[in-house]
Amino acid sequence: MSPQHYLALAALLFTIGTAGVLIRRNVLIVLMSIELMLNAVNLALVTFSNALRSPEGQVLVFFAMIVAAAEVAVGLALVVALFRLNATTNLDDFQLMKW
Numbered sequence: 001m002s003p004q005h006y007l008a009l010a011a012l013l014f015t016i017g018t019a020g021v022l023i024r025r026n027v028l029i030v031l032m033s034i035e036l037m038l039n040a041v042n043l044a045l046v047t048f049s050n051a052l053r054s055p056e057g058q059v060l061v062f063f064a065m066i067v068a069a070a071e072v073a074v075g076l077a078l079v080v081a082l083f084r085l086n087a088t089t090n091l092d093d094f095q096l097m098k099w
Helices: 003-023 027-052 056-086
Strands: none
Touching (some): 003 027
């Protein structure tokens, strides 16, 4: 497979993730969509790293995976806390940050 195929797949995954964040109202699906976008970026970085024969892209992927792991840990903790307060995971039902 050529790098164009991988980049097309990364663009498709990023588009699906963006649509999930913008359209869906369930906070768990929004978190999964964010993960999908991070993985799409990782795929693009590895593709460019392989095409350019440079290891910097793979190092950036390593840092992105660390950020993704931290995002999941903090995000799931917030989801559990919000679910305990409101007994729902619908983003429209959360009133904590509104005036």
